[in-house]
Amino acid sequence: MSSEKRVRRLAIVVLGLGAIACVTPQPEPDLLAPTEEQMKLRSIQTRSFEMTDRNQAIRGVIAALQDLGFIIERANESLGLVTAARFAEPSYYDVLGVTVTVRPEKGGKMRIRANAIYNNEPVTDAKVYQNFFATLERSMFLGRD
Numbered sequence: 001m002s003s004e005k006r007v008r009r010l011a012i013v014v015l016g017l018g019a020i021a022c023v024t025p026q027p028e029p030d031l032l033a034p035t036e037e038q039m040k041l042r043s044i045q046t047r048s049f050e051m052t053d054r055n056q057a058i059r060g061v062i063a064a065l066q067d068l069g070f071i072i073e074r075a076n077e078s079l080g081l082v083t084a085a086r087f088a089e090p091s092y093y094d095v096l097g098v099t100v101t102v103r104p105e106k107g108g109k110m111r112i113r114a115n116a117i118y119n120n121e122p123v124t125d126a127k128v129y130q131n132f133f134a135t136l137e138r139s140m141f142l143g144r145d
Contacts, residue, residue, distance in 0.1 A: 044126045046113040047133050048105060049140065054080060057102045057110040060140040067135055070098065094119050098132075112136070 034042075051057055054077070061082050062072055070084035080102035088094040097117045105111045114132050116123035123129075 041122070041124055042113070044124075044129050045115055046111060047136075048109045048111050049137075050108065051110050051140070052104070052108045054102055054104060054110060057112065057140070058082060060136060061100045061102060061112065063142075064132065064136040064139040065098065065100070067139060068132070070096075088118065096123075 049057065058075060058077055058080065062075060065072060065082065065084045068086075070086045073083045073085060075082045082100045082102075083098070084100075085095055085097040088096045095118075098114055100112060100114045103111045103113075112133075114129060116128055116132075
């Protein structure tokens with residue numbers, strides 16, 4: 001190969017490497033940043049209740065879950081966390097799990113968020129959460145002294 005061809009090839013390689021070096025790397029999407037869909041789901045999953053006693057709210061959550069056929073797996077009052085599961089009808093091979101958090105918020109309220117998972121897939125149907133909160137409201141009304 002002649003020296004002229006070598007110089008041309010070397011120039012092409014150098015220009016190619018230079019072009020690659022000038023390409024601005026694309027920023028990776030922030031995997032932990034909430035999407036609009038996640039924010040909508042959070043608003044469906046969350047309700048505030050006029051009460052100040054976190055323990056009473058957790059007892060209401062447990063009662064509501066039991067009324068809906070769930071088996072309580074864990075209840076931690078200091079964390080405000082209740083987890084439960086049940087087999088889903090009609091096949092009974094499917095599992096529905098739920099995690100409920102209870103957090104105090106300003107103004108003498110408790111914020112309760114339910115997060116349901118059906119066969120390891122998040123439940124996004126608003127009706128599921130509406131049914132849970134309707135049962136929870138009844139449970140809290142019946143549990144008041």
